[in-house]
Amino acid sequence: MPSKFNMQPLKNPMPTQDPNVRRANFNEVALGYTPEQAIDEAKRCIRCKNRPCVAGCPVKVKIPEFIAKVAEGDFEGAYQIIAEDSSLPAVCGRVCPQEKQCESVCTRGIKAGCESVGIGRLERFVADWHNKHTKNPATPAPFNGHKVAVIGSGPAGLACAGDLVKMGYGVTIFEALHVAGGVLVYGIPEFRLPKTIVQKEVQNLKDLGVKIETNVVVGRTITIEELKTEFGFEAVFIGSGAGLPRFMNIPGENLNGVYSANEFLTRSNLMKAYEADSRTPIQRGKRVAVVGGGNVAMDAARAAKRLGAEVHIIYRRGEAELPARKEEIEHAKEEGILFDFLTNPTRILGTETNDPRDPAYGWVRGIECVRMELGEADESGRRSPKEIAGSAFILPVDCVIMSLGTSPNPLLKMTTAGLQTLRRGEIAVDETGKTSIEGVYCGGDAATGAATVIKAMGAGRIAAKAIDEYVQSKSK
Amino acid sequence: MYQIVSKKELNPTVIQMEIFAPLVAKKALAGQFVILRVDEDGERIPLTVAGYDRERGNVTVIFQTVGGTTMRLQQKKVGEYIADFTGPLGNPTHTQGFKKVCVVGGGVGCAIALPVARALCEQGAEVTSIIGFRNKDLVILEEEFKACSKNFYMMTDDGSYGREGNVCLPLRELLEGGEQFDEVITIGPLIMMKFVCMETKKYGVKTIASMNPIMIDGTGMCGCCRLTVGGEMKFACVDGPEFNGHEIDFDEAITRTRAYADFEKRERESACNLFKKEVR
Numbered sequence: 001m002p003s004k005f006n007m008q009p010l011k012n013p014m015p016t017q018d019p020n021v022r023r024a025n026f027n028e029v030a031l032g033y034t035p036e037q038a039i040d041e042a043k044r045c046i047r048c049k050n051r052p053c054v055a056g057c058p059v060k061v062k063i064p065e066f067i068a069k070v071a072e073g074d075f076e077g078a079y080q081i082i083a084e085d086s087s088l089p090a091v092c093g094r095v096c097p098q099e100k101q102c103e104s105v106c107t108r109g110i111k112a113g114c115e116s117v118g119i120g121r122l123e124r125f126v127a128d129w130h131n132k133h134t135k136n137p138a139t140p141a142p143f144n145g146h147k148v149a150v151i152g153s154g155p156a157g158l159a160c161a162g163d164l165v166k167m168g169y170g171v172t173i174f175e176a177l178h179v180a181g182g183v184l185v186y187g188i189p190e191f192r193l194p195k196t197i198v199q200k201e202v203q204n205l206k207d208l209g210v211k212i213e214t215n216v217v218v219g220r221t222i223t224i225e226e227l228k229t230e231f232g233f234e235a236v237f238i239g240s241g242a243g244l245p246r247f248m249n250i251p252g253e254n255l256n257g258v259y260s261a262n263e264f265l266t267r268s269n270l271m272k273a274y275e276a277d278s279r280t281p282i283q284r285g286k287r288v289a290v291v292g293g294g295n296v297a298m299d300a301a302r303a304a305k306r307l308g309a310e311v312h313i314i315y316r317r318g319e320a321e322l323p324a325r326k327e328e329i330e331h332a333k334e335e336g337i338l339f340d341f342l343t344n345p346t347r348i349l350g351t352e353t354n355d356p357r358d359p360a361y362g363w364v365r366g367i368e369c370v371r372m373e374l375g376e377a378d379e380s381g382r383r384s385p386k387e388i389a390g391s392a393f394i395l396p397v398d399c400v401i402m403s404l405g406t407s408p409n410p411l412l413k414m415t416t417a418g419l420q421t422l423r424r425g426e427i428a429v430d431e432t433g434k435t436s437i438e439g440v441y442c443g444g445d446a447a448t449g450a451a452t453v454i455k456a457m458g459a460g461r462i463a464a465k466a467i468d469e470y471v472q473s474k475s476k
Numbered sequence: 477m478y479q480i481v482s483k484k485e486l487n488p489t490v491i492q493m494e495i496f497a498p499l500v501a502k503k504a505l506a507g508q509f510v511i512l513r514v515d516e517d518g519e520r521i522p523l524t525v526a527g528y529d530r531e532r533g534n535v536t537v538i539f540q541t542v543g544g545t546t547m548r549l550q551q552k553k554v555g556e557y558i559a560d561f562t563g564p565l566g567n568p569t570h571t572q573g574f575k576k577v578c579v580v581g582g583g584v585g586c587a588i589a590l591p592v593a594r595a596l597c598e599q600g601a602e603v604t605s606i607i608g609f610r611n612k613d614l615v616i617l618e619e620e621f622k623a624c625s626k627n628f629y630m631m632t633d634d635g636s637y638g639r640e641g642n643v644c645l646p647l648r649e650l651l652e653g654g655e656q657f658d659e660v661i662t663i664g665p666l667i668m669m670k671f672v673c674m675e676t677k678k679y680g681v682k683t684i685a686s687m688n689p690i691m692i693d694g695t696g697m698c699g700c701c702r703l704t705v706g707g708e709m710k711f712a713c714v715d716g717p718e719f720n721g722h723e724i725d726f727d728e729a730i731t732r733t734r735a736y737a738d739f740e741k742r743e744r745e746s747a748c749n750l751f752k753k754e755v756r
Contacts (some may be wrong), residue, residue, distance in 0.1 A: 105625075139478035144593050147686065176562065176693070177693060178562070186693075186697070214560060215560050215562040216562075217562060220563065220565055221500060222503075243695070243696060243697035244697065244699075245697070245698070247699070247702075247709060249709070253709070254703075254704060254728055256731060260698060262698050263692065263698035263700045266692050267698075271520070271692065277517075278517075278518075279518050279545065279743065280519040280692075282729075283735075283742070299732050355730065356730070359738075362732075362734075409695065409696050409697065411696060411714060411715060
């Protein structure tokens with residue numbers, strides 16, 4: 001008779017591709033639990049009374065309940081519990097920063113030397129199991145007579161559309177690119193989030209009755225005003241994300257071989273430039289500097305590594321301050337990414353030829369950096385880095401990827417009269433996602449600036465509820 | 477999927493196509509561009525809008541077969557489809573409130589200069605058009621330009637048609653002769669636009685240049701199309717594609733367009749091989 005709980009202090013390790021193999025391919029790194037591993041891991045949850053994990057989840061997934069189902073071997077039952085609160089479990093199980101959310105407060109992880117329950121790994125297992133074994137497409141809810149438009153098919157838009165269509169709304173998603181998924185397809189690489197999984201989530205929504213119009217740039221092709229007046233949408237949700245890349249404003253950023261992380265990842269992920277016969281080019285650098293320390297920087301570094309480069313991550317603070325997920329940092333290290341901490345670029349150097357007809361003209365040859373030290377903590381509690389005088393040095397590189405964060409896309413602000421925005425271009429919203437225009441809601445990175453998939457999804461769901469209340473109150 | 481409704485060879489390497497894209501046709505204005513993909517595994521390329529028929533829902537593009545993608549597009553027949561067609565993107569040309577404007581076009585850029593010249597003419601401006609080509613065989617849209625221009629100058633590099641020399645020649649003569657343009661608008665190869673801007677700067681004539689850098693998404697997301705204008709970084713897709721020509725760093729822009737020269741050469745060669753095989 002097996003014991004009720006598994007008191008092993010550490011998580012079941014996630015099976016992964018060998019680092020020496022995976023750094024030369026774009027296949028998914030983490031391979032997922034087997035059913036036996038999942039059940040074993042699920043038994044590590046001791047069903048504590050105060051359920052801190054649920055409070056730690058931005059969308060309040062009923063974590064102990066779904067894990068209990070996994071422990072019983074009822075994986076579909078577990079999926080149904082997750083699905084009540086999360087629209088994209090196969091995605092969130094892979095890309096959520098669980099160690100900063102649900103898992104950070106897990107009772108099992110409190111004692112030194114102990115790890116939390118592998119909640120993210122279990123969520124992923126359950127979602128994958130469901131996607132593999134459930135063949136019946138979901139059936140659409142009866143149409144309630146009201147139409148809602150969703151701008152952008154990233155996590156916020158997909159989540160909002162999913163909730164609304166289940167309530168019976170006629171939902172159309174307008175996507176600027178040629179394929180749906182937003183940052184899930186252009187940003188997050190295949191080796192971290194296979195695109196078949198995103199397609200599956202998108203297909204689920206289509207099965208539920210969501211219409212997806214690609215190649216429509218709202219603001220240009222159609223305005224928000226026209227969506228409401230000509231196309232008969234009673235409400236609009238903006239989930240246009242934070243796509244506008246930032247640069248450092250240092251000399252040399254426009255040299256050939258300098259990319260924004262967005263461009264590098266878009267070429268690699270969306271346009272599949274890593275494939276040998278791709279029609280979209282990408283530079284396969286010999287030595288690449290990635291500037292920044294977030295998840296996007298890790299993604300860009302690991303993609304560059306897979307394209308054959310020696311990759312340096314240049315980050316102005318120390319290792320402890322890296323904003324990226326722990327797992328991504330570990331994976332990057334395993335794959336041989338080099339970290340240059342407490343280092344800050346001051347300029348990018350171009351090739352020495354002055355002859356514009358020379359094919360070598362105008363390309364990156366190095367990045368000049370200075371060493372930093374951490375000073376006193378500022379009001380935010382973060383220790384701000386200070387330059388060490390006389391520490392400048394040059395790292396020879398032929399490619400630089402700037403991963404300094406992104407700002408909300410300015411297109412809707414430019415083309416929508418009356419849409420109020422904040423200092424950095426974020427669309428101004430109240431706690432329900434309501435914007436300054438009646439019937440127009442917004443959530444995700446477009447409202448907050450760059451954040452996480454799960455927060456965007458949560459905002460999409462809150463807005464869906466507010467949109468429902470708005471439409472219903474209006475039609476009374 | 478977007479259907480090709482008409483196709484016309486303007487010269488051996490320049491093709492005019494009308495694509496059925498009613499939402500784009502409804503909004504398109506002179507100076508804006510579209511992004512298209514020929515087929516499912518194709519790259520995204522920007523092409524400037526050369527015309528539109530709002531009633532029929534068609535958008536006209538004119539392109540030169542310079543690379544793999546444009547060669548694949550050229551192979552498409554009337555009635556066939558291309559995978560994607562997005563737009564209109566970028567800011568339209570400012571065409572209102574001018575009395576006298578000079579439009580300077582070069583090569584396939586004339587295809588984009590024409591709707592600008594037309595729009596200016598329709599708004600009541602007196603249009604002087606200067607268009608230039610390498611030789612007689614490459615001349616396009618002459619009659620169309622004449623129809624909307626009060627003054628018209630045809631230039632070829634080798635003198636095989638019109639006057640010999642580049643577009644800067646008549647422009648300089650006009651400016652030297654005291655011609656007062658409210659604005660000069662130039663669309664064509666970067667090197668031509670650079671010299672047009674140098675010319676007009678001497679006379680302090682406001683000059684707008686239409687930029688066509690390498691792009692991917694065309695909505696401000698990748699930053700690939702960045703340029704230096706007046707010492708600041710600008711994205712051609714959302715801040716442009718037109719900028720004050722006197723402030724553009726053309727040398728940098730020229731260098732940036734060559735970023736993938738090797739790749740593009742291979743693509744062009746493989747497309748050539750592919751289509752030669754099919755022809756046989």
